[in-house]
Amino acid sequence: MDIKQFIPLAPYTSLQVGGPARYFTEITHESEVPEALGFAADQSLHIFILGGGSNLVVPDEGFPGLVIRLSIRGIDWTDDGDSVTAIAGSGEEWDAFVEAAVERGLxxxxxxxxxxxxxxxxxxQNVGAYGQEVSETIRSVHAYDRQQKRIVQxxxxxxxxxxRTSIFNTTERDRYIVLRVRFALSxxxxxxICYPDLQRYFAGSNSRPALxxxxxxxxxxxxxxxxxxVPGDPDCRSVKLVLQKIRS
Ligand SMILES: Cc1cc2nc3c(=O)[nH]c(=O)nc-3n(C[C@H](O)[C@H](O)[C@H](O)COP(=O)(O)OP(=O)(O)OC[C@H]3O[C@@H](n4cnc5c(N)ncnc54)[C@H](O)[C@@H]3O)c2cc1C
Structure with missing residues (x-):
């Protein structure tokens, strides 16, 4: 495990603002989690779990603890008859995963x-938009439980x-590190097409639109x-729904 120091966090967020992480590590396999947490415990550091940084405001003074960036990759697709189970690593780009599912007709x-x-x-935050939420397709979440010090499902x-909530941002905030997510896709x-914007878009179309x-x-x-x-477009530099400020 490589622990770096004074790493600017702005490039890791969609807002592109904020100061550095005192310590920063990127995790590509679940087996590295205990070591990273052990490092933080030994030095009495707070930790912060960083994903794609699209719902995050980093203060100018940065974060004085250890930032753990989740970069666990890989998607396993398993045919279950009418449905397909997809287990995706927490470090997979969400939209690339959606695109791959649509290309497979799921x-x-x-x-x-x-x-x-x-x-x-x-x-x-139970991501949702245009009439769907991930809770409708998530079957289970594989996570590291910081309380029990083991991986749980x-x-x-x-x-x-x-x-826009789950135990991860409410009752059990800071307890779990999401490692992989299991989806059941049809x-x-x-x-x-239940959302008004989409209904308007397809109004007048006689056939059922393809995925x-x-x-x-x-x-x-x-x-x-x-x-x-869109890189370079300031209009999309927003933080939606939750202003999640890194706490020290
Ligand atoms: C332009 C724009 C459009 C958006 N549109 C929508 C929308 O339509 N619907 C919607 O629901 N959201 C939307 N969002 C919000 C954002 O995209 C989602 O909340 C997204 O799921 C955040 O994921 P992230 O990987 O960027 O998380 P981050 O921003 O890195 O982290 C957000 C929070 O989740 C925690 N976290 C991240 N990864 C893990 C992990 N592996 N384990 C434990 N905790 C973790 C972090 O600690 C932090 O508390 C939008 C944001 C932007 C900027």
Whole structure:
């Protein structure tokens, strides 16, 4: 495990502001988590778990503890008949995962196209948009439990998903580090067109839109509202819903 010092955090966030992390490490495998936590404990450091930094405001003074960036990659797709189970590493780009599901003809997350961030951040605030939420397809969350000091598997019910909340940002805040997320996606599932913007987009169309058309529509609608991160476009430099400030 490589622990760096005084690493600027601004480039790791969509807002591109804020100071440095006193210590910073990037984790690519779950086995590295205990070592990173051990380092923080030995030095009496607070830790902060960083995903894609798209819901984060870093103060100018930075963070005096250890920032752990989750970069666990890999997606396993398993055919279960009518559905497909996808277990995605917390460090996978969320939108690339959505695109891969749509390309495979799997429904359930197509309306969540274009949302910035990594897979591991999605259960934290039960990411949702255009009529879908990840809680509808998440079957379980594999996480490191800092209380029990071991990897646990939390069922959908145990995550207590509500509108933009879960145990991860409410009752059990700071307890779990999300390592992988297991989704159940439908084959031949009906694409979701329940949101007014999408209904307007497809008004007048006689045939049922393909998943790829839903994804294209969502991306177009979001781009029109500055809700897709486009490098160099200041309109998309926003923090949605939760202003999550790094605490010392
Ligand atoms: C332009 C724009 C559009 C957006 N649109 C939407 C939208 O339509 N719907 C919506 O719901 N959100 C939206 N968001 C918010 C944001 O994209 C989501 O909250 C996203 O899931 C954050 O993921 P992240 O990886 O960037 O997390 P970060 O910003 O890095 O972290 C956010 C919080 O989650 C915690 N966290 C992150 N990863 C983990 C992990 N692996 N384990 C434990 N805790 C972790 C962090 O500690 C922090 O508390 C938008 C943001 C922007 C900038």
């Amino acid at each position: 429904s359930g997350i197509e309306c969540l196209s274009g949302i910035p961030g990594l897979v591991g951040g999605t259960p934290v 939390l069922s959908n019910a145990e995550c207590s998903f509500r509108y 084959r031949d599932g009906k694409p979701a 790829s058309e839903i994804r294209k529509a969502v991306l177009e609608i979001r781009t029109g509202k500055g809700m897709v991160i």
